[in-house]
Amino acid sequence: MKNPVIELIGLTKLYGSLKAVDNLNLEITKGEIYGLLGPNGAGKTTTILMMLGLTEPTAGTVSVCGYNATSNPVAVKQKVGYMPDNMGFYDGMNALDNLIYMGRLNGIPESMVKERAVELMELVGLSKAMDKKAGTYSRGMKQRLGLAEVLIKQPDVIILDEPTLGIDPAGVKEFLTLIKELSKQQNITVLLSSHHLNQVQQVCDRVGIFVEGRLLASDHIDKLSTHLFSREAHVVIITLAHPLHNIEEYNQQLLKVEGVNAIEVHGNTIEISCTRNATPEFVRFFVEKDQDIMGVQRKEYGLEEIYQRYFENTLTENQTNGKSGSIFQRSFFKKIKK
Numbered sequence: 096m097k098n099p100v101i102e103l104i105g106l107t108k109l110y111g112s113l114k115a116v117d118n119l120n121l122e123i124t125k126g127e128i129y130g131l132l133g134p135n136g137a138g139k140t141t142t143i144l145m146m147l148g149l150t151e152p153t154a155g156t157v158s159v160c161g162y163n164a165t166s167n168p169v170a171v172k173q174k175v176g177y178m179p180d181n182m183g184f185y186d187g188m189n190a191l192d193n194l195i196y197m198g199r200l201n202g203i204p205e206s207m208v209k210e211r212a213v214e215l216m217e218l219v220g221l222s223k224a225m226d227k228k229a230g231t232y233s234r235g236m237k238q239r240l241g242l243a244e245v246l247i248k249q250p251d252v253i254i255l256d257e258p259t260l261g262i263d264p265a266g267v268k269e270f271l272t273l274i275k276e277l278s279k280q281q282n283i284t285v286l287l288s289s290h291h292l293n294q295v296q297q298v299c300d301r302v303g304i305f306v307e308g309r310l311l312a313s314d315h316i317d318k319l320s321t322h323l324f325s326r327e328a329h330v331v332i333i334t335l336a337h338p339l340h341n342i343e344e345y346n347q348q349l350l351k352v353e354g355v356n357a358i359e360v361h362g363n364t365i366e367i368s369c370t371r372n373a374t375p376e377f378v379r380f381f382v383e384k385d386q387d388i389m390g391v392q393r394k395e396y397g398l399e400e401i402y403q404r405y406f407e408n409t410l411t412e413n414q415t416n417g418k419s420g421s422i423f424q425r426s427f428f429k430k431i432k433k
């Protein structure tokens with residue numbers, strides 16, 4: 096990767112015997128929106144704190160915009176806008192004054208600070224509410240104000256820790272759209288940590304799946320999907336005109352088709368997982384059974400499945416006697432032959 100804006104090499108953080116971050120290697124390029132996706136306690140915040148030079152790594156290095164974050168945190172701070180998950184404001188002051196105050200703290204000349212603050216309030220959609228006290232703002236409004244505070248110093252990189260926490264779904268969508276637009280318009284690099292899969296999927300160019308301090312995978316969502324689901328690369332969903340009655344018999348016969356390793360039936364929808372593209376054979380099979388086919392489609396995997404798969408693998412690794420290969424278990428993933 097050419098001149099990464101963020102570069103983590105062998106980054107490790109121990110809290111006593113706990114490895115909060117374990118040999119993390121990651122590069123993020125200019126203008127990219129990268130989603131660090133992981134459950135609570137995965138080590139996301141610890142990683143961010145090391146990127147900002149707010150906590151020292153036990154081993155490894157962090158470089159942000161060419162500066163070593165551990166030895167030169169002040170230079171990094173000038174380039175990075177950080178929005179923590181619990182951003183604080185002066186509740187008794189109006190929102191615009193909060194922003195102006197933040198601008199002054201960041202060294203913006205007095206002659207420019209008010210104008211820039213007003214522009215930013217417009218940009219984040221708060222122009223009508225800028226005279227209201229920050230303490231009266233809703234959670235979604237506070238996030239927007241937080242974003243304006245992050246942007247006032249015109250950063251090259253913005254780091255957002257769980258930015259959508261506590262916002263309603265409509266607000267989340269608006270907020271993420273705003274981040275995406277800003278990143279694309281101003282070529283800002285964004286690192287966004289979250290445990291909300293669908294949100295990360297909406298906005299990020301690349302995603303890293305982070306579990307128990309380890310980056311288990313990092314790639315574009317479609318590539319993660321291809322890599323992960325190569326065993327069941329061909330999942331075909333066939334919709335029939337009517338629900339099947341003799342499911343067991345159909346299952347037995349379809350499992351005899353070469354490469355088929357899992358079948359799931361939901362009413363009139365049959366999902367068949369196969370190591371090769373056997374779609375014509377499946378279609379023939381149902382036609383020969385006098386079933387009317389209403390639709391045939393290839394299943395695409397989303398982040399939800401990817402995440403679940405990584406969790407499943409991690410959990411399985413940690414179990415000494417765990418997984419069953421029964422194809423008749425409820426979960427699709429557990430139904431796959433091991």
Ligand SMILES: Nc1ncnc2c1ncn2[C@@H]1O[C@H](COP(=O)(O)OP(=O)(O)OP(=O)(O)O)[C@@H](O)[C@H]1O
Binds near residue numbers: 113115138140
């Ligand atoms: N200062 C600290 N001292 C000791 N342990 C810590 C400290 N900070 C974090 N940890 C532990 O390190 C691990 C990673 O925590 P971290 O806050 O980085 O995770 P996270 O992915 O950001 O989780 P969340 O989404 O809940 O904020 C957790 O087990 C946490 O308890």
